[in-house]
Amino acid sequence: MLEIKNLHAAVDGVAILKGIDLTINAGEVHAIMGPNGSGKSTLAQVLAGHPAYEVTEGSVTYEGRDLLGLEPEERACAGVFLAFQYPVEIHGITNAYFLRAAINAKRKCQDLEELDPIDFMEMLEEKLDVIGWTDSLMERPVNHGFSGGEKKRNEILQMAVLEPKLAVLDETDSGLDIDALKAVADAVNKLRSPDNASLVVTHYQRLLNFIVPDFVHVLARGRIAKSGGKELALELESKGYDWIKEPAGV
């Protein structure tokens, strides 16, 4: 589904990613871990196409297409979803309006008819049932006045509605208490299927107790320093990141 080859990226001329290689197949959950400043969030932003991040070398192929050649909205319509670490507030637009605009943008790419507000509400109810939530925060302005937990939950709700093929979760666990963390992880698990894949970016192993990955990659100084199964995350939890950084030899 996704093949990243020798990816280099910079922000304001400062090189952050220095040669990432990563392959993700449908049905897999990959976790990206690493210390602060190792480039985890940069990788997430580059995949989504944030204009502030400049790709200087390498390639990203997504379902046979050159992902880096697509506009951010084209990537979204192709099924790439980023759950933001810091979801953005938009005043004056209700969550319902925003979400319906998003789903209709996607449906337009797929040559499907737009959902009217009634069909949309029906679809939303179904999704809420799937992830087991009741309060959808729909009548409030997008992320405005939301608590940290509500913002993160809102990201997952958008993911549930937009049904991405590749979901990138950027530190979705940060700022969540344990109950909220469970609720979010639970929803993510319910959305897992053999057809989609997730890339879970996190600083702490804690999240991976709930969203169990197939593969764990440790990022250090802009490269993948070590890859392994889910047990690698536990090893990191007990030993910290220092032992990884050294043998990377960058």
Added chain:
Amino acid sequence: MTSSVEHHVSQPYKYGWTTEVESDRVPAGLNEDIIRLISQKKEEPEWLLEWRLKAFRNWLKLTEPSWANVEYEPVDYQAISYYAAPKKEKKLESLDEVDPKVLETFNKLGIPLEEQKRLAGVAVDAVFDSVSVATTFKEKLAEHGVIFLPFSEAVKQHPDLVREYLGSVVPATDNFFAALNSAVFTDGSFVYVPKGVRCPMELSTYFRINAAATGQFERTLIVADEGAYVSYLEGCSAPMRDENQLHAAVVELVAMKDAEIKYSTVQNWYPGDENGKGGIYNFVTKRGDCRGNNAKISWTQVETGSAITWKYPSCLLTGDNTVGEFYSVAVTNNHQQADTGTKMIHIGKNTRSTIVSKGISAGKSQNTYRGQVKIMKRAEGARNFSQCDSMLIGDKCGAHTFPYIDVRNSSAIMEHEATTSKIGEDQIFYCQQRGLSAEDAVSMIVNGFCKEVFRELPMEFAVEAQNLLGISLEGSVG
């Protein structure tokens, strides 16, 4: 992209001008003989000529105001021709003959097909003949005793009414541009709604189908007699261009006891090219008088066009318990300059006013809100609420707010809120990540910002106004 659409939309149909037009144009320049000539051509009564001459003599003593936050080359008032007969455009056979880019803009605005034809100068078919529709409206209005006529017709048919109210809200001496208008105005609209009558339709509907070509010096007078109600919409969301760069209209509203007037404007005059060349100067005086107790006047405006806008729709809250409202969205892009706002003059007791102003600046434009709230000595128990929000797109534009508050009665309650926000790259990226294009994202955010004002527009225009905002801001992010 925007400029080319504007360009195509704004081109007059070059083969549509007849030579007769040229012969029916008075020579350039302004003096008493020209005014006499205009009055004569319009077969006006003596009192109106005198009124014009008085305005002209006053105008000579006035100087052009320079306090507005706008800059432009001086206008040569002697180089303007102040009267030209209405022009006839050659009718096209079908929409196929219309420039596809024009149609694209119409479609983006969501303008109904039949109306597209009219706007583009296509002959309308017999089934939906605009003349017959207009006639139906006319009959319906007449049934209720509502008078709705071109100004010059009203002068002939209802001279006493016109004479009673003309200049009673905006005196001919009011300001430089109003005086100029009073001296040389050629046409406009006159509305009179009799006592207790609720006008059975939005006058917009009629107006748009009838679509009198708006002149350079338009004069509008709307009178709602005791207990009457009328909703009027001027303008059109389709781009409009005029060869005359200077526009100085005057609009007067009179609301008698228990009457209500709702006046909505969608203004999309040609704003000039990307460098600001060739756009319309829109210097307008709009004022309503809540003359009787419990009267209400509400102004709603969506201003997206013109190179320069100088416009302050105002309310005189003369009667007790009267209500004045001003809801405004002003969008400026490229090199546009807008200095707009309102005046609420509280004269009667327990008068209330509400001001909601949304200014959006993009490109290298300058957007100014200028508002005055004045509470006179005898205006016991007056209340005002003002909210002025500015939104910036990009970092080369400017937003300015000049509120003037003058309270002479200590029982007044005044509230003023102001915010400034900026559409950030992160907001746009967030929307893009959810599948929206950058332009749709801006349009959505801006429409959210403006919705308090759009809510006040008649339904059919609210949708067009939203689309218009998107088009006006095209190319403002990239």
